[in-house]
Amino acid sequence: MRRMSWPICGLLTLNGITILGNALTEVAIPWLILEISDSPALVAAVMAAKITPVILSTFFSAPFVDRLGAFRASVLSDLVNFFSILLIPVFYHADLLTLSLLAALLVLSTLLDTPSRLAKDVILRHEIKRHQLDHHLINGVNTTLENICDLLGPVVAALIVAAFGTISALYFDAATFFAVAFGMIVLKKHFRPEAERTKPDSAPPLRYFSEGMKYLRQQRALLSVLYLSATVNLVITPFLFVYLPYLNKFVFESVMSLGVSMTCFGAGTSVSSLLFGFFGKRFSNRQIMFTGYLSLAVVLLSMSFFASQPLFFIQLFVIGLCLGFAGPIEVTLIQTVVPEALFGRVMTLFSSVRFLSVPAGYLVFGWLLESAFADWTPVVMASTVLMGVIAYWRMNMASSIRLNPAEIEKDV
Numbered sequence: 277m278r279r280m281s282w283p284i285c286g287l288l289t290l291n292g293i294t295i296l297g298n299a300l301t302e303v304a305i306p307w308l309i310l311e312i313s314d315s316p317a318l319v320a321a322v323m324a325a326k327i328t329p330v331i332l333s334t335f336f337s338a339p340f341v342d343r344l345g346a347f348r349a350s351v352l353s354d355l356v357n358f359f360s361i362l363l364i365p366v367f368y369h370a371d372l373l374t375l376s377l378l379a380a381l382l383v384l385s386t387l388l389d390t391p392s393r394l395a396k397d398v399i400l401r402h403e404i405k406r407h408q409l410d411h412h413l414i415n416g417v418n419t420t421l422e423n424i425c426d427l428l429g430p431v432v433a434a435l436i437v438a439a440f441g442t443i444s445a446l447y448f449d450a451a452t453f454f455a456v457a458f459g460m461i462v463l464k465k466h467f468r469p470e471a472e473r474t475k476p477d478s479a480p481p482l483r484y485f486s487e488g489m490k491y492l493r494q495q496r497a498l499l500s501v502l503y504l505s506a507t508v509n510l511v512i513t514p515f516l517f518v519y520l521p522y523l524n525k526f527v528f529e530s531v532m533s534l535g536v537s538m539t540c541f542g543a544g545t546s547v548s549s550l551l552f553g554f555f556g557k558r559f560s561n562r563q564i565m566f567t568g569y570l571s572l573a574v575v576l577l578s579m580s581f582f583a584s585q586p587l588f589f590i591q592l593f594v595i596g597l598c599l600g601f602a603g604p605i606e607v608t609l610i611q612t613v614v615p616e617a618l619f620g621r622v623m624t625l626f627s628s629v630r631f632l633s634v635p636a637g638y639l640v641f642g643w644l645l646e647s648a649f650a651d652w653t654p655v656v657m658a659s660t661v662l663m664g665v666i667a668y669w670r671m672n673m674a675s676s677i678r679l680n681p682a683e684i685e686k687d688v
Contacts, residue, residue, distance in 0.1 A: 283466035284403050284414070290459045291396055292421040294354070297452030299429020301361065303538065304437060304445035305382065306521035307531055309375070311442060316522040320642025322375065323517050324635040326382040330390055331632055337391045338488075338621040346395040347464050353392030354457035360385035362450035365443045394623055401611055401619060419549035419603045427542030434535025442531075488621035491614070497561070498609055498622075500671040504565065505602060506630040507664030508572070511657045512599065513634045514641035516541070519653060522645050528585060540589045544596020552601040561605050562672060569665045572598035577658035580651070 305326075309319045341349045360381050367373040367381075404414055436445045492499050516538065524534035548568075556564070575594050606626055614622045644653055 283463050284400070286459065286463050286466075287396065287400060287403070288418050288421050290456045290463075291418060292425040293452050293459075294392070294456050295422040296425035296429045296432075297361075297449045297456075299426050299538070299542075300433045300436075300445045300449040300452070301385075302517055303430050303433035303531075303534060304442050304449070305378075306517055307437060307525070307534065308442045309378075310521060310525045312375070316518055316645040317642035318375065319521060320514065320518050320638040320645075322379045322382065323514075324638035325379040326386050327513070327631055327634050327638070329383055329387040331628055331635075332387075337394050337624040337628070340391045341395050341398060346398045347460060349391050350395035350399075350460050351457045353388035353395065354453045354460070356388050357385050357392070358450050358453035358457065361446055361453065365446045368443050390624065390628055397607070397623055398619070401616075404611070417550075417553055419600070419607075420546055420553065422603075424542070424546050427539050427546055430535040430538030430542065432535075434532045437531050488618060488625050491618055491622060492625060495613065496671060498613065500668050501561070501565070501606060501609060502626060502630060503671065504569065504664050504668040505606065505626070506633060507667070508569065508599070508602075508661055509630050510633045510637040511576075511660045513631070514637045515657060518638060518641045518645065533585070536589060537592055540592040541596040544593040544598075545600035546596075548597045548600025549604055550600075552604045556601070556604065556608070561609065564601050564605065565668065566665065568598045568601055569661060569668075573658045573661040573665065576654050576661060579654035 306319045306323070309322055310316070344352070364373065364378060364381050367377060400414070400418070432448075433445045436448065492502065520537050521534055524530060524537060552564070572595060575591055575598065579588070579591055610619065610623055610626060640656075641653070644650060644656065
């Protein structure tokens, strides 16, 4: 197996820096809204607005990257993120920031998030193929670096909020996007030309999207993973950005507790993705998915019966452990199964369609946490995950019945 080149290491590092910046926002924004309003429903509404561009980007991310080129798309996306995040503290200090303006700036900052990630994924795929590297190892290392930044980000954000105020974390977030854009400019000359420009597709957006969906429907293994990922995101995304801030604001009453909570979750995902990088080839994707998500449902259910803060941190670590393998499994499947001509649109579908139900999840969480049924939130989360696992099992069983043994082995 060949060693990773330093430009690939640089690309993975820039991915991690982007995640670090996002982690700063994910602590600062919910905490800022709770400081202003004391309302988890408003947090849910703003975060639901923030996720909407990720869904809409399903229709334009892949054509955008194809036409502009991976490097240009990456740099432009990061610069847009830089300016939109920077404007939040600027308007705040000018006493012009309202919740609607905050939501609008967050929507703008998220608009090109998916094209930015897709552009870097396209470059990474080209370089893995060029250097004949191990997909499992590279994707495991990449996800581990991202998870480590997810781990460090909440603690750094909590320290900044505690020391300098909530809004100060956003200046650091804006700086990370500028650093990533500059880093991509520096790395550009070290990658092969094919990673810079792909042949544009003249198909209209809806046809571009439908061709990717048609391919996915023919790939039962990919489709079942996408369905399960969408179901889990319906729970986990609001859990992280609505339920955790709510719990730490009103139960534990500490922003540092929120930072530690998200760090424990990040530690679990980091360990899990790293284990996948080294040992993922020894098990089938189905075995890993079943074990991980069934364990996730059990741990979420256990949160209804224990209220101790130290035990809560342990539960968050285990939840992260149950989820950390998901990212590398999805990317590895797409890299190894999808033809290069369809890679961009299929990767976009995975990045966007799995978030289709998240805005509804945010609103449900916001309503639930302000109702008399707030204590039932962990039960709702566990039940949703369990239903997703059952559907995943049924889809794979139906697929296995139609395939011969050789195809089944290839599928898993």
